[in-house]
Structures are given as C-alpha cells and as structure tokens.
Amino acid sequence: MTLKPKITVVGSGYVGMSLAVLLSQYNEVTVLDIDLSRIEKINNNQSTIIDSDIDSFIHERSLSLTATNDKKNAYDGANFIVVATPTDYDETNNQFDTSSVDSVVKDALAINSEAVVVIKSTIPVGHTNSLQILHETNRVIFSPEFLREGKALYDNLHPSRIIIGSECENGRAFANLLMNAAEKKDVDILYIPPTEAEAVKLFANTYLAMRVSFFNELDSYAMSNSLDTKSIIEGVCLDDRIGNGYNNPSFGYGGYCLPKDTKQLLANYEYVPQTLINAIVSSNSTRKDFIAEEIIKCKPKIVGFYRLVMKSGSDNFRFSAIQGIMKRVKAKGIEVVVYEPELDQKEFFGSPVIPDLVEFKLMSDIIVANRKSASLKDVDEKCFSRDLFGDN
Numbered sequence: 001m002t003l004k005p006k007i008t009v010v011g012s013g014y015v016g017m018s019l020a021v022l023l024s025q026y027n028e029v030t031v032l033d034i035d036l037s038r039i040e041k042i043n044n045n046q047s048t049i050i051d052s053d054i055d056s057f058i059h060e061r062s063l064s065l066t067a068t069n070d071k072k073n074a075y076d077g078a079n080f081i082v083v084a085t086p087t088d089y090d091e092t093n094n095q096f097d098t099s100s101v102d103s104v105v106k107d108a109l110a111i112n113s114e115a116v117v118v119i120k121s122t123i124p125v126g127h128t129n130s131l132q133i134l135h136e137t138n139r140v141i142f143s144p145e146f147l148r149e150g151k152a153l154y155d156n157l158h159p160s161r162i163i164i165g166s167e168c169e170n171g172r173a174f175a176n177l178l179m180n181a182a183e184k185k186d187v188d189i190l191y192i193p194p195t196e197a198e199a200v201k202l203f204a205n206t207y208l209a210m211r212v213s214f215f216n217e218l219d220s221y222a223m224s225n226s227l228d229t230k231s232i233i234e235g236v237c238l239d240d241r242i243g244n245g246y247n248n249p250s251f252g253y254g255g256y257c258l259p260k261d262t263k264q265l266l267a268n269y270e271y272v273p274q275t276l277i278n279a280i281v282s283s284n285s286t287r288k289d290f291i292a293e294e295i296i297k298c299k300p301k302i303v304g305f306y307r308l309v310m311k312s313g314s315d316n317f318r319f320s321a322i323q324g325i326m327k328r329v330k331a332k333g334i335e336v337v338v339y340e341p342e343l344d345q346k347e348f349f350g351s352p353v354i355p356d357l358v359e360f361k362l363m364s365d366i367i368v369a370n371r372k373s374a375s376l377k378d379v380d381e382k383c384f385s386r387d388l389f390g391d392n
Helices: 014-023 036-043 052-060 071-075 099-111 127-135 152-157 169-181 194-224 229-237 258-268 276-297 321-331 357-363 374-382
Strands: 006-010 028-032 065-068 080-083 116-119 140-142 162-165 189-192 302-306 335-339 366-368
Touching: 006 014, 006 071, 006 099, 014 028, 014 052, 014 152, 014 169, 028 071, 036 065, 052 152, 071 099, 080 099, 099 116, 099 127, 116 169, 127 140, 127 194, 140 162, 140 169, 140 194, 152 169, 162 169, 162 194, 169 189, 189 194, 194 229, 194 258, 194 276, 258 276, 276 321, 302 321, 302 357, 321 335, 321 366, 335 357, 357 374, 366 374
Parallel strands: 006 028, 006 080, 028 065, 080 116, 116 140, 162 189, 302 335, 302 366
Antiparallel strands: none
C-alpha cells in the first residue's frame, strides 16, 4: 500500500485554505495556524473563508484535512511544507513585510531535514534566492498563486497555469501534486528560476491593476464630458487584441493583492528607469479623488456606504477601494454611515454601522456602492455606482 504524501500548509487565509482543501483530496494535509478559532473551524469541517466551492468540498468529499497550532507536530514527517502567510506592504521600509515567511522557512528547515518548502506568499523579486543562500539549502522553492477571492478553490481546480520557481526534481514533484488534484488537465506548467517566478507574480498583478486603471480613467473622462462610458468600453473591447474582462469601472483597484503588489514592483524599480509602473500606482489615488469629488458635488448631508467588501462572494474588505472614497468624503465634514453585514461592530473608523438595511436606505441622501445589488433597486435614484456591467 502506497502511503499518501504528507503536506503541511502554513496559514489558512484564502490561499492556504483553498490549497489545503485542494491537496487534501489525495494527500494527508495539516494546516498550521496561530489563530485558534480558524483551527477549530477546520477541525469541525468548516471553511475559514467565504468560498462556496470550499464549503461543498468539505461537506461532500472525503478529505484528509486537520489543523493544529503545534509547529513541531505539523512539520515533522511532512514531505512538503507550503508557506501561505500574509506579506503586507510596509510603507516605512517600502517593501513587503516578509517576517512571517522568513520565520516559517527557518523553523521548517530546522525541524524537518528533508521537506521541500514551497513559498506561496507573494514576496519581493530575489527573496527566495536570499533565503536559499541564508540557510545554505536548495529545498526552498517559489510557486506563485493566481487566485480570485471567493473563487480560490475553483481557480486551483482550473488553473490558468502552474509556475514552479525551481528547476529541480522537487519542483516537478510539487507540480504533479497540483496537477493530480486539479480538474482541468490541459494546464501549462512552466519551470523557471525562483527569481523569474517572483517577477511573474508581481508583473501579472500589476498588468491587471493597469487594465483596471485604464478603464477607470476612461470612465472619468466620459463622466467629465457627459459621454456614455458603457458604449465606449463596448466599442473598445470588440477589438480582439483588447477583449473583454477587467473592463467594468470601479472606484479603483483594491483588495489584498493588487495595491501591495504594484507598490512592491515599483520599489523593485528603484534603480531602473520607468514611468508606467509609477503611473499605475498613482492612478488609483487619482481615481478615488475624482469619485469622491463627484459625490461631494451633490452636497449630501449623509452619505451611506453600501458594503465594504471588494466584491460579491467575498468577506474581505482590507484595502477595498470604497474605503478610500469614504475617507475623502469624511474629510470634507460630511456625515457617513455604513451598511456591512460582515461587520460585527457598532462603528467603523468612527462612522456608525447600520445593521438594518431599510433604516440605512432611509437615512442616506446618497448611497455609494462599488458594485450594484438587487437589494438597492428600490432606491436606485439615490445610488452612486460606476458598476456598468453588473460583474466583479
């Protein structure tokens, strides 16, 4: 009888949780986390994130999945240790805070003398090589993820590509694990050095941010000149070279990945001439300034902000673009109220959180929504949104 490979996934956010569920179909997977409530959820067959596919898999599939906060127990005997801890952008140091990744790599290599450590967290270009040199090992590899919040497991089951930042056999073995667990079988697999793989992640996300920014600035132009944004976008995107996707105007790109990844890529350009990367980063602030000014022009007494989450099917509102609009409106002395069912608190940054949607609608002079909702149809005349196509 062939023993199942043992895999430890460190971190149970949307990257770690989706990978753990994916790989636990055919492998013994242990999730290591410091959050006891998340550990309890996993051990009680519950997801730590909002993702309908993960919920279905947990309840309908036979998975080998447990969670613990004991790192020695988690690392001991593992064949692969996957790092999926957060790397927030440190504005002071102008780079990702990789301390959680560095700590996991150090402990994993020390406790387990054979496991391959696979970094899934987004890190600066060149960081994997620096860890290999520091620890005098070739057991650390980088494999970027390309996942959407709310669709993380689906994107793991149907990957656009698998990129392995390693050209050794260990990298090929990890790629095989991902392929065996995926439902899509005709997936391109690219084996490249880890530094190039790190660059792929940052450039891919920056391109997406650039596309979001382009259509947002198109929308700003159309609004300023009383033009129909939707018809312009449809005409532009009928060109096969441009195509649809990521063309629905918004209040700016946001979420956990795009804001920090674009800033990190810009920081990596410190000694390289550029103007475009800087423009992508600054464009996001310009768009928020423009949107906030359009709302302020209406001279509302109370502005209601409908949902702080980035998009439907997500529970994440860290760095959501709508928060930038809210701060700008509040800075003008305008009263702000918030409707966000995911918030279990009475205030959000000093603004009242209204739990009752009917009350929220009645008290708001303008309702600001990054993405439209059927629940706002009855107050459509006082809604402000740039959602033209009804998608995320």
